[in-house]
Amino acid sequence: MTDDLGLFADEPDERQRRAPDPERFRRRKRRRLVTALASLFVLVLVGCGVLYATSQLMQIGSYEDYQGEGAGDVVIEIKSGETVSAIGRNLAEQDVVASTKAFTKAAEGNRQINSIQPGYYLMRNKMSGDAAVTHILSAAAKVGRVDIRAGMRLEDQLAPDNGHTPGILTKLAEATCAGENPTCVTSEEMHRVAATADLASLGVPQWALADASKAEPKRRLEGLIMPGLYDVKPGETAENVLRDVVTRSAAALEVAGLPKAAEGSRYSPYELLKIASLVQSEGITKDFGQISRVIHNRLAPPAMHLGLDSTINYPLDKPSLLTRPEDRGIDGLYNTYKNYGLPPTPISAVSKEAVQAAEKPTDGTWKFFVKCYPDGTSCFADNQAQHDAYIDEARARGAF
Known part of the structure; x- marks a missing residue:
């Protein structure tokens, strides 16, 4: 007969099963401590968030206001899409107004405030809400805006009164100045950086780097700055200004079709940019496609001299299309009366329309053109023979 106790011979003693495990206890204690610390950390974060949100609501809701027009200079930036409250909060943080509410209350019912443009504005310290709203909507407040137009060049141009018309680089330098005691980039410094800074660091696109690097230093960026409105931060460095403008221009050139449009053509993207600058400089928008065709036809074998007056006047810093015989006789890389092919660089800022005309010229067999109407047509x-007849007609109309 089997002993009943034998059935449990291999089972551990009850007291042995219940004996404490020190290592297991320590692990459990550590887990509890970590859990407690994590919970405390979450509570702290939530508390900070609540405090921050409360402070922001109190700041927006509180109403304090300065008196008068304020004093000194403060440059503020308004970004695209900012609300009136966001603008007011920015002004309050920089002590332009005493509180967000001072600005938003003064702006109530003023429709103009909703159409305020992004960019930089010169304000004053400790302005009343009413004064801040009135000033920010005035023309005097907007600073740092540069309007670069198609056909402009990097260098200053000679004016009919023997003065100078500011070029792109001078206009960008001037835009860094604002206020009573401004820290400005000089035109000379802007020109120096444009001529010496690393092109890639300035945002020149990869497809233009090799050709731009070979150019005369002061002409390296010609054609690589697109027309448009640019907001320059007053007091900004020349390198930062150029980097922003060139980088934005590279994106605009891509939208216009470069470098993709050069695929499968006999021209590189940089060569198409040169053609676009010639088109831009030689005619009005409605004629771009035909002018581009003349250039393409003259470049095709058997090649002809381009014979463009705009390239003669380019190194002379003259905006006129008319040239003198002695100027056409000057040797130089931009003399397309003497040299075959394209000039070494673009000669102006190009519009999207000029780029697209360079990429896809109008079909035709023309090899000559002349401005033959006073409106530029x-x-x-x-x-x-046909060309000479048109020249006679143009002179009779007073076209030039």
């Missing part, structure tokens, strides 16, 4: 000819 050109006449296009297949041969020299």
